[in-house]
Amino acid sequence: MRTIETIQELKAWVKETKGSGETIGLVPTMGFLHEGHISLVNKAKAENGRVVMSIFVNPAQFGPNEDFDRYPRDLERDQRLAEQAGTDVIFAPSAEEMYPRESQISISAGALADVLCGAKRPGHFDGVLKVVAKLFHLTEADRAYFGQKDAQQLAIIESMVEDYNFPLSIRRGETVREEDGLAKSSRNVYLSEAERREAPLLQQALQLGKQAAIEGRDPVSVVRQYLDGRISGEIDYIELLSYPALAKEIEGEAILAIAVQFEKARLIDNLIFHVKGN
Amino acid sequence: MRTIETIQELKAWVKETKGSGETIGLVPTMGFLHEGHISLVNKAKAENGRVVMSIFVNPAQFGPNEDFDRYPRDLERDQRLAEQAGTDVIFAPSAEEMYPRESQISISAGALADVLCGAKRPGHFDGVLKVVAKLFHLTEADRAYFGQKDAQQLAIIESMVEDYNFPLSIRRGETVREEDGLAKSSRNVYLSEAERREAPLLQQALQLGKQAAIEGRDPVSVVRQYLDGRISGEIDYIELLSYPALAKEIEGEAILAIAVQFEKARLIDNLIFHVKGN
Numbered sequence: 001m002r003t004i005e006t007i008q009e010l011k012a013w014v015k016e017t018k019g020s021g022e023t024i025g026l027v028p029t030m031g032f033l034h035e036g037h038i039s040l041v042n043k044a045k046a047e048n049g050r051v052v053m054s055i056f057v058n059p060a061q062f063g064p065n066e067d068f069d070r071y072p073r074d075l076e077r078d079q080r081l082a083e084q085a086g087t088d089v090i091f092a093p094s095a096e097e098m099y100p101r102e103s104q105i106s107i108s109a110g111a112l113a114d115v116l117c118g119a120k121r122p123g124h125f126d127g128v129l130k131v132v133a134k135l136f137h138l139t140e141a142d143r144a145y146f147g148q149k150d151a152q153q154l155a156i157i158e159s160m161v162e163d164y165n166f167p168l169s170i171r172r173g174e175t176v177r178e179e180d181g182l183a184k185s186s187r188n189v190y191l192s193e194a195e196r197r198e199a200p201l202l203q204q205a206l207q208l209g210k211q212a213a214i215e216g217r218d219p220v221s222v223v224r225q226y227l228d229g230r231i232s233g234e235i236d237y238i239e240l241l242s243y244p245a246l247a248k249e250i251e252g253e254a255i256l257a258i259a260v261q262f263e264k265a266r267l268i269d270n271l272i273f274h275v276k277g278n
Numbered sequence: 279m280r281t282i283e284t285i286q287e288l289k290a291w292v293k294e295t296k297g298s299g300e301t302i303g304l305v306p307t308m309g310f311l312h313e314g315h316i317s318l319v320n321k322a323k324a325e326n327g328r329v330v331m332s333i334f335v336n337p338a339q340f341g342p343n344e345d346f347d348r349y350p351r352d353l354e355r356d357q358r359l360a361e362q363a364g365t366d367v368i369f370a371p372s373a374e375e376m377y378p379r380e381s382q383i384s385i386s387a388g389a390l391a392d393v394l395c396g397a398k399r400p401g402h403f404d405g406v407l408k409v410v411a412k413l414f415h416l417t418e419a420d421r422a423y424f425g426q427k428d429a430q431q432l433a434i435i436e437s438m439v440e441d442y443n444f445p446l447s448i449r450r451g452e453t454v455r456e457e458d459g460l461a462k463s464s465r466n467v468y469l470s471e472a473e474r475r476e477a478p479l480l481q482q483a484l485q486l487g488k489q490a491a492i493e494g495r496d497p498v499s500v501v502r503q504y505l506d507g508r509i510s511g512e513i514d515y516i517e518l519l520s521y522p523a524l525a526k527e528i529e530g531e532a533i534l535a536i537a538v539q540f541e542k543a544r545l546i547d548n549l550i551f552h553v554k555g556n
Contacts (some may be wrong), residue, residue: 007443011445014445021449022417047493073412076508103435103441104387104388104389104437104441105385105388105390105407105434105437105438105440105441105442106385106386106388107383107384107385107386108383108385108441109382109383110382110384110386111382112382112383129383130442131511133442134443135445137442137443137445138443138445140445156382156383159382159383160382160383163381163414164383164385164408164411164412165285165415166415166416166417167289167415179525201547248364272280278552
């Protein structure tokens with residue numbers, strides 16, 4: 001496995017790989033890998049000749065008061081895990097390599113970013129689209145892999161690909177969970193022991209909420225009641241929306257999503273399922 | 279030469295062409311071809327295995343009071359001219375094919391669109407970037423060709439390619455002119471006979487302005503004085519800016535640009551040249 005730090009070297013590898021007729025699968029990450037990332041690599045390996053994983057803690061998607069500086073990083077460990085999973089290339093550029101100048105042209109996620117995490121993290125998804133568009137172009141990937149845990153991100157990226165006819169397919173990976181149901185996340189390391197014991201309640205609450213939604217009851221109050229008094233973190237939002245359109249009117253696929261701010265970690269989780277329309 | 283109207287058919291052609299190892303040159307146009315377009319095709323033919331020309335009067339780049347409906351169109355004539363020039367494929371989609379739904383994600387030209395034509399045509403360059411990003415992705419072109427007559431468009435597209443690492447090169451084509459100096463334009467057909475006689479004065483004025491700028495005099499007043507009382511059209515702007523940054527502070531390449539609104543045609547022209555900084 002090669003680790004590439006410059007755009008020039010990446011482009012040379014892409015040219016050589018494409019020239020030999022191989023397809024390229026891209027797994028974009030911010031590193032500090034967990035089984036969720038590895039499951040995306042496995043999927044990418046099954047569908048492409050070569051797999052490139054980007055590891056880049058993207059400053060453009062962090063707000064001024066967010067956790068960019070203390071976002072967990074461990075490139076050596078990531079290299080070991082990525083190689084074990086069969087990754088061919090890690091692309092781990094510096095921020096200066098990715099953003100050598102201030103962007104003149106901006107991409108905006110628009111109304112899709114007005115709900116869920118987007119409403120709480122202004123500019124976050126614009127920053128995601130900025131780096132993702134760059135990575136799509138730099139790797140010339142045939143397929144790119146994103147986990148459903150970041151369901152809003154996935155929906156917004158799918159929209160960009162559709163609106164602008166990017167020549168690649170977005171492939172969805174199912175959320176990978178701990179045995180007790182907690183969604184794997186790089187940020188889980190920042191949970192205190194007590195918070196770690198509470199964290200699986202998010203998924204339990206969502207399961208109850210899903211059942212309620214399917215039965216035509218209000219899932220948001222079900223989730224809220226279940227968590228009330230049982231978690232120390234503060235609920236940021238609980239929302240039921242259509243998926244992937246993220247609209248209030250639901251017919252067909254829906255997402256029930258939650259975000260909870262614990263002391264040092266903000267956790268998100270969701271369930272995507274089918275509900276009948278009115 | 280083939281004319282392709284659907285994205286599906288275009289993608290099949292691109293896949294086949296790329297698969298055979300050929301490079302693709304893209305000449306994006308709104309049709310009603312003139313020698314300016316043909317010179318871009320010639321350039322594209324010299325540098326690529328295959329040349330695709332898009333012909334699409336892009337509704338997204340016309341304002342509500344602009345000339346979208348009466349923009350000149352003649353596909354049969356365009357097909358003849360494009361084929362004579364050696365174009366391999368014309369891509370001439372309908373508006374529904376290009377925009378099957380309202381875009382969720384937007385691209386904005388930002389401050390680069392605050393000067394020259396952008397200041398007079400709000401949203402114009404956002405619409406240009408929208409269609410150009412789509413065409414770049416759909417054709418998977420190695421090189422795309424744009425004329426310097428639309429110098430602000432060229433600068434903004436170059437910025438998008440740089441900011442987002444599109445895997446293609448933008449190639450600049452020199453402005454092609456009538457014998458009397460008038461820049462070739464599809465909109466010239468809408469000049470009255472009297473206006474057509476006045477139109478070459480724009481280029482003459484710019485030449486005098488260029489000389490003034492190089493000598494350290496104010497080119498804008500030189501251009502304005504030269505045209506004062508000699509053209510019936512209304513001057514929309516005369517501006518000297520750096521190029522391609524389009525900033526007020528000039529050191530090195532500069533653009534002296536003009537736009538004039540005649541009765542039915544809005545003409546633009548420019549000169550790009552080297553000036554010494556202060």
